[in-house]
Amino acid sequence: MLPIWAMEVLSILTQLFILAVGFIVLVVIVIYIRDISQTRDAVRRNYPVVGRFRGLFTTLGEFFRQYFFALDREELPFNRAERDWVYRSSRGHGGTISFGSTKPLTPVGTAIFVNCPYPVLEDDIAPTEPLRIGPHARQPYDAPSFFNISAMSYGSLSKPAVQALSRGAGRAGIWMNTGEGGLSEWHLEGDCDIVFQIGTAKYGVRDEDGKLSDDKLKDVAARPQVKMFELKLSQGAKPGKGGILPASKVNREIAEIRGIPEGQASHSPNRHPEIAGNDDLLDMIARIRDVTGKPVGIKFVVGAYGWIEELCTDIKARGVESAPDFMTIDSGDGGTGAAPMALMDNVGLPIRESLPMVAAILRRQGLKDRIRIIASGKLLLPSSAAWALAAGADFVQCGRGFMFALGCIQSLKCHKNTCPTGVTTHKRSLQRGLVPRDKAEKVAAYADTLRRHVEIIAHSCGVREPRKLQPMHVRLVQADGRSVSMDDLDFVPPGRVEDEPRFPVQP
Missing domain, CATH: 3.20.20.70 (Aldolase class I)
Structure with a gap:
């Protein structure tokens, strides 16, 4: 059997949890009523509460893309490979990479420098x-x-x-x-x-x-x-x-x-x-x-x-x-x-x-x-x-x-x-x-x-x-x-x- 003080703490925590759940439910009900009543956003009107996540994910998407989903050479205005080269260079790391280029050399307009058989010493x-x-x-x-x-x-x-x-x-x-x-x-x-x-x-x-x-x-x-x-x-x-x-x-x-x-x-x-x-x-x-x-x-x-x-x-x-x-x-x-x-x-x-x-x-x-x-x-x-x-x-x-x-x-x-x-x-x-x-x-x-x-x-x-x-x-x-x-x-x-x-x- 738990001590009296422990039971009192448990009782307080239980009450706080019930209040928190009640507050969350109340907030959801208010959001539901607001979403289903407004006329500016069709998604929120048809899918109250849940429809709000679309805006959140859209806002966060631009940040998640550059870290988790975008390839090194596909972002605009500057891709990860370009940004990383600047970051490395600004830290004095020389801008050197390994294991071959990830830059595609076939798109129209790509500039290729013609190396000389006898470069400058x-x-x-x-x-x-x-x-x-x-x-x-x-x-x-x-x-x-x-x-x-x-x-x-x-x-x-x-x-x-x-x-x-x-x-x-x-x-x-x-x-x-x-x-x-x-x-x-x-x-x-x-x-x-x-x-x-x-x-x-x-x-x-x-x-x-x-x-x-x-x-x-x-x-x-x-x-x-x-x-x-x-x-x-x-x-x-x-x-x-x-x-x-x-x-x-x-x-x-x-x-x-x-x-x-x-x-x-x-x-x-x-x-x-x-x-x-x-x-x-x-x-x-x-x-x-x-x-x-x-x-x-x-x-x-x-x-x-x-x-x-x-x-x-x-x-x-x-x-x-x-x-x-x-x-x-x-x-x-x-x-x-x-x-x-x-x-x-x-x-x-x-x-x-x-x-x-x-x-x-x-x-x-x-x-x-x-x-x-x-x-x-x-x-x-x-x-x-x-x-x-x-x-x-x-x-x-x-x-x-x-x-x-x-x-x-x-x-x-x-x-x-x-x-x-x-x-x-x-x-x-x-x-x-x-x-x-x-x-x-x-x-x-x-x-x-x-x-x-x-x-x-x-x-x-x-x-x-x-x-x-x-x-x-x-x-x-x-x-x-x-x-x-x-x-x-x-x-x-x-x-x-x-x-x-x-x-x-x-x-």
């Missing part, structure tokens, strides 16, 4: 020299690295993420693009080279009316870390639409940096109101370059391309010094920013088509040596970066690769302020997981590893350094299963399409 390897951008600017920029950090705004990214990127960029000797959100003290913390992006809302360099302010341009240019200015026409996440920053991310600091009201959603115009044609564009480039004394380039997603041909004609009419100092070509298949699915999925050419097209146009117009090409858009692996250099890029930059180096797990919550790794949230409780000191080391290690592996590809192809890669070093798989040299493909039709939409736009 280590004693003959040449370092990648700095490349000058903006020879006609008062302060040209000798960019030291061919691989850099793409445009990601402070606001879209968290404070510790920007701090880690800045410190990592400083250690790796690469530039960091501010994105359209303006320049913060966190960008400058690592003493890295900065590319200041001017978006359509002129964040950080706007006056009270939202127009470009020469005085604020001068203030930004006075920072020694700021090496170049990038005038954004469009970006891969939303070609034809301005930037989007939810109200939940517009805190006091972000509002002050951007020059916008606190706590209100920030929407940029879908283009620069004062730029309605190529003449306006060249005038704006000249103005920024004159005010700042530093190189000025443009960023865009290629769709219609006739305007690029016309821009080249207008440049030659004015003189080559009027040209943008660089063109950043972004891919039309999305980016780190939040965007309407209709644009992200369907508008703008992917980088695989647009980059060689722009390079071919500039060569044909005799401007390839004057205008540097920066390739951007999902180029986070050595093979992608090496392909871009072979296709005509002078520089490659990436955003999401560095987000993975910061710890991103591709939870697809970038725009919801609920990023579980602290990369894209302004909630202090979530940011605490991202320690800038530690993540900066991973940012630098990822950049160093990628550059080293691009060099490995270049040496295998028989050239001494990555910028010597040419289209002839790459073959692209065709529909019949055979590959052809990229050098034999014509990426630009011989004549312009007469009915192709191009600038100037009509009011």
Whole structure:
């Protein structure tokens, strides 16, 4: 027989259990009544209570897939093999694998590098020299690295993420693009080279009316870390639409940096109101370059391309010094920013088509040596970066690769302020997981590893350094299963399409 105290405890536990069961039954009855009474969800109305599990499983499915069900090479936007390569590289593990490749080499468009029978010996390897951008600017920029950090705004990214990127960029000797959100003290913390992006809302360099302010341009240019200015026409996440920053991310600091009201959603115009044609564009480039004394380039997603041909004609009419100092070509298949699915999925050419097209146009117009090409858009692996250099890029930059180096797990919550790794949230409780000191080391290690592996590809192809890669070093798989040299493909039709939409736009 149990002691009296034990029987009393057992009695209390029994009562608590009955109360818990009763409470659960009551909750189920309430849910049942609510589900069968509501009219918005047919599944819950026909299958009360049980129908709610559909929404739960749908929400959890995206997380379970990447861990338990998806194969290494089948996820989008980045599969497990790609993410794991970045993770290993950022930890300094060298990006080496074993037992053969899991990458299928038969899909149409797959790039295959042609190795040389007599690859470059280590004693003959040449370092990648700095490349000058903006020879006609008062302060040209000798960019030291061919691989850099793409445009990601402070606001879209968290404070510790920007701090880690800045410190990592400083250690790796690469530039960091501010994105359209303006320049913060966190960008400058690592003493890295900065590319200041001017978006359509002129964040950080706007006056009270939202127009470009020469005085604020001068203030930004006075920072020694700021090496170049990038005038954004469009970006891969939303070609034809301005930037989007939810109200939940517009805190006091972000509002002050951007020059916008606190706590209100920030929407940029879908283009620069004062730029309605190529003449306006060249005038704006000249103005920024004159005010700042530093190189000025443009960023865009290629769709219609006739305007690029016309821009080249207008440049030659004015003189080559009027040209943008660089063109950043972004891919039309999305980016780190939040965007309407209709644009992200369907508008703008992917980088695989647009980059060689722009390079071919500039060569044909005799401007390839004057205008540097920066390739951007999902180029986070050595093979992608090496392909871009072979296709005509002078520089490659990436955003999401560095987000993975910061710890991103591709939870697809970038725009919801609920990023579980602290990369894209302004909630202090979530940011605490991202320690800038530690993540900066991973940012630098990822950049160093990628550059080293691009060099490995270049040496295998028989050239001494990555910028010597040419289209002839790459073959692209065709529909019949055979590959052809990229050098034999014509990426630009011989004549312009007469009915192709191009600038100037009509009011």
